[in-house]
Amino acid sequence: MGGLLLVEAKRRPLSRRRVLEAAVRFVDREGLGALSMRKLGADLGVEAMSLYNHVPNKDALLDGMVEVLLGELEVPSEGGDWEERVREAYRGFRRLAREHPNVFPLLVVRPANTMDGVWLVEEFLKTLREAGFDAVTALYAFRTLSGYAMGYAMAEIRGFAMEPGGDRAGVRALPADEFPRISELEGRLGEVDRDAEFEFGLGLILGGLREKL
Template sequence: MTKSPVGRPRRSDSEQVPERGPITPQRILAAALEIVDRNGIDALSMRRLGKVLGRDPMTLYRHAPNKAALLDGVAESVFEQLDVDTDDGDWTIQLREVARNFRRLALDHPHAVPLMVTRPLETPLGLRPRGTLRPLEDILTLLTRAGFTATDALYIYRALFGFLYGHVLNELQELVERPDENEDLLRLGLHRLPIGEFPLLRSLAHVLASYDGAAELERGLDILIAGLTATLPDPDSPAPAAS
């Protein structure tokens, strides 16, 4: 029996005591997310979900017609936790909050990250679950209220989430070859790279070994927001006079 993050024993699927009560889409998605969090996307099936919920799997198809719909629902349930304050007067502060919250969700649900990052791209924008599009609409609202054009607001959204997707994938996949080794080159396996071909990469062994996801996120946001502020039109500046 494994331990949960707060120190209580965590039951495996076979040990789970099925919850009684009416089956709702919310209960189904909550149970599906728990399975994904515990065992990964491939472990999710109607059969296992029915076992966790104490129901015949066939009854679940009334709420989710297939596994694809179930995966979309799980992604939507995670994205719905990403709140955007569209009334925040400082768009840069709110974008930082969105970025921090997105990273937190990714770290809380690492097995669900592919559903958040890559799965939506497999579906045309207008056919994606509405909940996965809500952060986009809210950020567009935030930025247009701040004075940006809708087009510039879309550019900002794409730049922000392009950075966030890359960041969380990189942070979650940071691996070391020898965790107990004190020498950074050996810990990361960089000693295997010829020094003549990769002198700079080898020289960064200490920096790479001391990777701090939260600090790197803030540094990346500093660079991104500074670049956006410098290159995009100031929403508070008057529009140029028509010739």
């Protein structure tokens, strides 16, 4: 029965959206390096050439995958405290990275030149302007917050720098007299509360912005 359902799913007409969503699922499962038009076509049960009716080339496919991810992001909600609205939106940004760790890096290396991306920026700027920031400060704030959230999310899925192994054994192997500040964190580097750490950084930025109002 499961095989029949799979066959029926593959027989569904192709569309640009279906191709893009299939590409996201493929990369979630196999990794970005494994993606090719041939393999994606096989995954969809069609010839690779059929995909070009919906995406002209692989670059367009990758841009479309960014579009799919941006569509999953939540913009700041309407009403209420601006800081909490911004916090919740960037928590969603981090959740997206954890849900799509193999696809998320595309957001870093490929500009979001789609209407979804433009709309997302507009909504964030709107929230910050309504909070009372002038246009330029709102832009700086958006870029600072986005840079922090994107950088933290990337480090979380790829591994943090300056953490020697992230475990007790790695820290113990370091000469304590040469690395006293790292050594005093033995047992903590590998046991960091990532949620608390992310909120700490977000709070620092928001606290600084609050002083600008």
